[in-house]
Amino acid sequence: MADAPVVDPELIVSHQFPEKTYSYTERDAALYALGVGACARDALDKDELKYVYHQDGQQSIQVLPTLAALMALGYTSELAHLPGLQFDQRLLLHGQQFIEIYKPFPSSGCIQNKACISGLHDKGKATILEIEVTSYEESGELLCMNRMTVYLRGTGGFSKSSHPYSYSKNPASKNLSAKIPKSQPFAVYEECTQPSQALLYRLSGDYNPLHSDPMIAEIAGFSRPILHGLCTLGFAVRAIIRCVCRGDPNMIKTISGRFLLHVYPGETLITEMWLEGSRVIFQVKVKERNRAVLSGFTDLNRLTSSL
Numbered sequence: 266m267a268d269a270p271v272v273d274p275e276l277i278v279s280h281q282f283p284e285k286t287y288s289y290t291e292r293d294a295a296l297y298a299l300g301v302g303a304c305a306r307d308a309l310d311k312d313e314l315k316y317v318y319h320q321d322g323q324q325s326i327q328v329l330p331t332l333a334a335l336m337a338l339g340y341t342s343e344l345a346h347l348p349g350l351q352f353d354q355r356l357l358l359h360g361q362q363f364i365e366i367y368k369p370f371p372s373s374g375c376i377q378n379k380a381c382i383s384g385l386h387d388k389g390k391a392t393i394l395e396i397e398v399t400s401y402e403e404s405g406e407l408l409c410m411n412r413m414t415v416y417l418r419g420t421g422g423f424s425k426s427s428h429p430y431s432y433s434k435n436p437a438s439k440n441l442s443a444k445i446p447k448s449q450p451f452a453v454y455e456e457c458t459q460p461s462q463a464l465l466y467r468l469s470g471d472y473n474p475l476h477s478d479p480m481i482a483e484i485a486g487f488s489r490p491i492l493h494g495l496c497t498l499g500f501a502v503r504a505i506i507r508c509v510c511r512g513d514p515n516m517i518k519t520i521s522g523r524f525l526l527h528v529y530p531g532e533t534l535i536t537e538m539w540l541e542g543s544r545v546i547f548q549v550k551v552k553e554r555n556r557a558v559l560s561g562f563t564d565l566n567r568l569t570s571s572l
């Protein structure tokens with residue numbers, strides 16, 4: 266039996282995380298690309314072979330921008346012993362992800378990360394915790410920033426319901442979903458995930474048993490293991506790179522998404538995209554259940570005028 270939840274907001278928000286290193290090789294970047302579905306439909310795919318192979322004699326493989334999220338994953342284990350927080354880890358869900366990319370990612374690297382608690386909110390039935398991780402190359406150059414929101418079910422109610430506790434370092438980041446336009450989308454991209462998708466994706470570093478262990482998934486309230494939210498986000502951003510960025514991963518500047526509902530591995534993802542200036546608003550639906558599972562936006566570095 267898990268201990269009763271404890272949330273001590275003052276202790277949590279004053280916590281200082283240690284700096285952490287994340288190292289990756291070309292093999293890790295290629296494995297990540299396969300984990301988010303690159304080349305799954307076509308191993309000869311001209312737009313995607315570059316993520317897994319030195320296509321056309323290129324010196325190194327190209328890296329998908331959503332790999333940024335892996336740089337911050339090392340802090341997941343910190344949640345288990347965060348002073349002032351006791352919760353049932355099996356009930357944790359990934360709520361939102363915000364990523365800023367400052368330069369294209371090298372195909373391998375040794376990344377230095379600094380992290381802080383950037384938000385904490387009492388939602389009564391849940392606690393929402395935000396962690397901000399800033400990543401630097403070995404040279405000290407700023408590479409990217411991740412802001413992750415975790416939704417801790419079964420906690421919450423630790424402050425007065427008339428005045429629920431809410432702390433945010435970045436108040437604008439409260440809701441990272443997007444207002445979906447009523448117009449027809451600019452592009453729609455449909456892709457099947459594999460029944461083994463989560464088992465492949467986890468090899469990139471997120472070993473939470475919610476995605477692999479049927480018993481843990483059932484305790485967490487699901488009929489079977491669910492897909493990592495960041496895997497769904499990887500599918501969506503790859504669809505945007507294909508349909509809007511003409512295959513150029515370096516056009517992605519920011520990525521923002523809210524996970525609205527779980528995805529089961531094997532389900533079909535339909536990514537709808539709308540263009541608003543240099544912003545792409547997107548929504549991902551699961552075809553089999555006709556439900557929206559993710560919504561958000563990406564800001565692009567530049568957009569070709571013919572779009």
Ligand SMILES: CCCCCCC/C=C/C(=O)SCCNC(=O)CCNC(=O)[C@H](O)C(C)(C)COP(=O)(O)OP(=O)(O)OC[C@H]1O[C@@H](n2cnc3c(N)ncnc32)[C@H](O)[C@@H]1OP(=O)(O)O
Pocket residue numbers: 337338340341344357358359360361388393396413414415416471473491492493494495523524525526527528
């Ligand atoms: C340190 C690194 C951590 C990385 C984490 C790695 C672990 C990875 C785990 C996963 O990948 S889990 C799989 C991906 N995630 C999901 O599948 C979650 C899908 N979403 C849901 O199931 C639901 O949205 C929810 C999170 C269960 C919430 O639904 P619920 O019905 O309980 O919420 P509401 O009653 O609508 O809203 C209450 C309150 O919470 C706010 N809120 C709702 N959803 C989210 C969200 N996704 N992210 C952040 N906040 C959310 C909502 O706005 C309400 O607040 P107020 O508006 O009342 O202030």
